[in-house]
Amino acid sequence: MLIVHKYGGTSVGDLERIGNVASRVAKAKEAxxxxxxxxxxxxxxTNKLTEFAKHFSENPxxxxxxxxxSSGERVTAALLAIALQEKGLPAIAMTGRQAGxxxxxxxxxxxxxxxxxxxxxxxxxxxxxxxxSGFQGINSDGSVTTLGRGGSDLSAVAxxxxxxxxxxxxYSDVDGIYTTDPxxxxxxxxxxxxxxxxxLELASLGAKVLQNRxxxxxxxxxxxxxAKSSFSDAExxxxxxxxxxxxxxxxSGIAVDRNQARVSLREVSDKPGIAAEIFSKLSEENVNVDxxxxxxxxxxxxxxxxxxxxSEIKNARGVMESFDHDIGSMDFDDSVCKxxxxxxGMKSHTGVAATAFxxxxxxxxxxxxxxxxxxxxxxxxxxKYAELAVRTLHDAYNLDx
Amino acid sequence: MLIVHKYGGTSVGDLERIGNVASRVAKAKEAxxxxxxxxxxxxxxTNKLTEFAKHFSENPxxxxxxxxxSSGERVTAALLAIALQEKGLPAIAMTGRQAGxxxxxxxxxxxxxxxxxxxxxxxxxxxxxxxxSGFQGINSDGSVTTLGRGGSDLSAVAxxxxxxxxxxxxYSDVDGIYTTDPxxxxxxxxxxxxxxxxxLELASLGAKVLQNRxxxxxxxxxxxxxAKSSFSDAExxxxxxxxxxxxxxxxSGIAVDRNQARVSLREVSDKPGIAAEIFSKLSEENVNVDxxxxxxxxxxxxxxxxxxxxSEIKNARGVMESFDHDIGSMDFDDSVCKxxxxxxGMKSHTGVAATAFxxxxxxxxxxxxxxxxxxxxxxxxxxKYAELAVRTLHDAYNLDx
Numbered sequence: 001m002l003i004v005h006k007y008g009g010t011s012v013g014d015l016e017r018i019g020n021v022a023s024r025v026a027k028a029k030e031a032x033x034x035x036x037x038x039x040x041x042x043x044x045x046t047n048k049l050t051e052f053a054k055h056f057s058e059n060p061x062x063x064x065x066x067x068x069x070s071s072g073e074r075v076t077a078a079l080l081a082i083a084l085q086e087k088g089l090p091a092i093a094m095t096g097r098q099a100g101x102x103x104x105x106x107x108x109x110x111x112x113x114x115x116x117x118x119x120x121x122x123x124x125x126x127x128x129x130x131x132x133s134g135f136q137g138i139n140s141d142g143s144v145t146t147l148g149r150g151g152s153d154l155s156a157v158a159x160x161x162x163x164x165x166x167x168x169x170x171y172s173d174v175d176g177i178y179t180t181d182p183x184x185x186x187x188x189x190x191x192x193x194x195x196x197x198x199x200l201e202l203a204s205l206g207a208k209v210l211q212n213r214x215x216x217x218x219x220x221x222x223x224x225x226x227a228k229s230s231f232s233d234a235e236x237x238x239x240x241x242x243x244x245x246x247x248x249x250x251x252s253g254i255a256v257d258r259n260q261a262r263v264s265l266r267e268v269s270d271k272p273g274i275a276a277e278i279f280s281k282l283s284e285e286n287v288n289v290d291x292x293x294x295x296x297x298x299x300x301x302x303x304x305x306x307x308x309x310x311s312e313i314k315n316a317r318g319v320m321e322s323f324d325h326d327i328g329s330m331d332f333d334d335s336v337c338k339x340x341x342x343x344x345g346m347k348s349h350t351g352v353a354a355t356a357f358x359x360x361x362x363x364x365x366x367x368x369x370x371x372x373x374x375x376x377x378x379x380x381x382x383x384k385y386a387e388l389a390v391r392t393l394h395d396a397y398n399l400d401x
Numbered sequence: 402m403l404i405v406h407k408y409g410g411t412s413v414g415d416l417e418r419i420g421n422v423a424s425r426v427a428k429a430k431e432a433x434x435x436x437x438x439x440x441x442x443x444x445x446x447t448n449k450l451t452e453f454a455k456h457f458s459e460n461p462x463x464x465x466x467x468x469x470x471s472s473g474e475r476v477t478a479a480l481l482a483i484a485l486q487e488k489g490l491p492a493i494a495m496t497g498r499q500a501g502x503x504x505x506x507x508x509x510x511x512x513x514x515x516x517x518x519x520x521x522x523x524x525x526x527x528x529x530x531x532x533x534s535g536f537q538g539i540n541s542d543g544s545v546t547t548l549g550r551g552g553s554d555l556s557a558v559a560x561x562x563x564x565x566x567x568x569x570x571x572y573s574d575v576d577g578i579y580t581t582d583p584x585x586x587x588x589x590x591x592x593x594x595x596x597x598x599x600x601l602e603l604a605s606l607g608a609k610v611l612q613n614r615x616x617x618x619x620x621x622x623x624x625x626x627x628a629k630s631s632f633s634d635a636e637x638x639x640x641x642x643x644x645x646x647x648x649x650x651x652x653s654g655i656a657v658d659r660n661q662a663r664v665s666l667r668e669v670s671d672k673p674g675i676a677a678e679i680f681s682k683l684s685e686e687n688v689n690v691d692x693x694x695x696x697x698x699x700x701x702x703x704x705x706x707x708x709x710x711x712s713e714i715k716n717a718r719g720v721m722e723s724f725d726h727d728i729g730s731m732d733f734d735d736s737v738c739k740x741x742x743x744x745x746g747m748k749s750h751t752g753v754a755a756t757a758f759x760x761x762x763x764x765x766x767x768x769x770x771x772x773x774x775x776x777x778x779x780x781x782x783x784x785k786y787a788e789l790a791v792r793t794l795h796d797a798y799n800l801d802x
Contacts, residue, residue, distance in 0.1 A: 015457075053479075064480075068480065070475075078469035079465075082465050097498075098544070
């Protein structure tokens with residue numbers, strides 16, 4: 001089997017930890033698999049270099065930031081290769097360029113355009129462990145680019161896709177994806193399996209493990225991700241396409257996002273294009289809108305609600321006040337949270353939403369907004385109920401079983 | 402004019418110093434010149450990374466060391482470009498690869514094979530200051546290589562050659578080349594000009610400024626070097642081919658090398674090939690021989706003398722003792738030093754050596770060995786006379802005038 005491993009900044013945070021990663025990779029290689037390893041910079045390194053740049057400029061050129069920051073992953077890759085060679089294992093360190101990673105020109109948040117895996121393949125065929133500097137590539141000019149937040153995960157998934165690897169193991173300090181945040185619900189269980197779509201909807205549960213960009217790419221390239229801890233031998237969580245044979249779990253997990261503020265607009269003039277106008281203006285002012293709910297119109301006016309990140313509520317209020325002649329009344333609340341119930345099983349089962357409503361009602365938790373998709377029910381409730389709502393829903397769907 | 406600047410590790414040792422370099426480069430650019438800057442890693446950085454590698458292996462792979470160590474120069478180049486951009490000057494940072502530097506495959510001490518200056522030229526023509534990461538290139542496989550000690554100087558000289566630059570200014574914490582070591586002779590004077598050949602012979606005087614490999618390359622490519630301080634506005638020393646119009650100075654400077662040990666062999670069998678045998682054996686044992694002197698043979702035996710670095714005298718003694726049946730007596734002395742009088746003017750003047758012998762005799766300094774070349778007289782004397790010999794010779798040739 002060909003397995004891509006990816007180790008993040010915490011997993012390679014100091015020399016001892018790099019040594020531990022070397023042992024882990026050596027064990028996998030000795031078990032008979034071909035291994036490609038993608039590494040991040042040692043934790044703290046990227047921040048240090050960013051501080052260096054800030055010493056000279058508040059707004060340093062992105063092209064030069066990319067050359068600066070990409071140095072950290074090279075250091076880790078070279079050190080890991082040296083550690084493996086010392087164990088008698090053939091290993092070769094590669095930069096993003098050497099691994100054949102070509103990106104577009106968007107410095108600091110480049111997109112991978114293509115990967116030419118021939119150089120990696122040649123080394124794998126020669127029996128070597130290939131260590132690739134994550135987070136980086138080059139553009140068509142040959143300038144170094146970086147992929148932005150979570151970039152090493154993207155490198156790993158893209159490389160796994162290009163090499164048609166059997167799996168992409170993403171190592172972090174968390175041993176998988178849980179049915180909800182264990183700090184809120186100690187009965188939260190680690191999932192053995194979750195589909196790409198569920199993972200995307202449960203982003204907040206996976207935030208420390210991997211970002212949505214990587215999950216989206218894995219889905220597109222059909223790369224099986226396994227989220228594992230680099231500090232234990234626990235099994236981890238497989239993230240892949242759900243298969244038909246597998247009976248879909250009704251509900252996979254409960255996510256909570258506290259970083260939400262609610263805007264409610266009542267008696268909005270129901271003239272054509274008013275919603276378009278409101279959301280265009282918000283977008284121009286860089287307000288990120290999450291949920292949007294509009295009820296059917298009654299007597300020429302409608303009610304409209306949406307949520308924005310808490311930090312943007314002030315900005316959103318400014319925008320809304322410029323519409324005051326078209327809106328009856330407005331209400332802003334930045335002490336709400338969004339609780340989401342996610343599961344591919346919902347697609348074919350009714351009553352999932354009703355279970356949530358009943359369970360919350362029993363605890364006297366008022367639901368302020370509701371939004372549903374094929375595999376998700378999201379509820380806006382007062383932030384003070386965040387933990388109670390999560391535990392109540394976790395119980396209601398028997399996720400600890 | 403097109404000027405290449407090179408700043409070493411001390412000159413870019415911290416953020417403040419990188420800021421100072423930016424000011425200096427900005428001034429040169431604003432004076433109307435086109436500028437290419439070659440930078441080293443921040444001082445201490447290369448040692449730190451080497452220590453990291455030693456944590457994993459006493460003998461890390463050279464290819465991976467090159468990837469590791471080459472990261473330091475990239476960081477400096479990116480930071481300097483950012484600092485210049487903040488001053489409103491167009492600047493672009495380049496890796497060795499981007500600057501078109503192709504080397505052979507000898508990792509950690511690669512030789513530059515060719516430079517394709519087209520990418521640098523394009524940016525210069527666009528009015529940009531080009532900042533190149535020194536010390537590095539890539540080989541024909543695309544692997545990163547480094548050039549060994551003094552590598553950034555080599556990068557700078559080679560780039561100046563490829564771009565047909567008007568001068569290559571090498572900045573360090575010393576403001577030029579002196580007629581002798583000012584710590585020994587406070588009357589030592591900074592030279593305005595020195596020829597490549599003199600510089601090569603005076604290596605010890607320039608050791609802190611630039612290494613012989615760079616001077617040799619500059620001579621080959623006919624690149625005018627100017628050795629300057631990055632901490633002052635002093636004029637520096639020009640290192641170039643001597644011109645016929647310029648009246649050659651009789652003696653340029655006095656160098657001293659304390660790291661010398663003398664081996665004297667008396668009554669060596671004068672059979673053919675004995676010298677060849679001795680020096681081949683020394684070479685096999687990695688003993689570096691410097692001066693070699695052999696007198697004309699008398700009555701079937703000859704006297705042979707040579708010097709080696711002090712640290713290798715024990716090794717040399719071991720080798721010599723294996724020849725004992727062919728050698729009458731041997732004498733080893735590791736408390737000697739080599740004092741050298743250098744000047745292109747010697748070529749056409751007689752009496753330079755005689756002046757040295759007389760001056761030393763007057764001070765009762767015994768000369769143990771003598772070796773002369775077209776532009777150098779080297780004398781082995783007891784190490785205790787090192788300073789006195791240097792001052793005496795400095796005076797004898799009026800170098801403080």
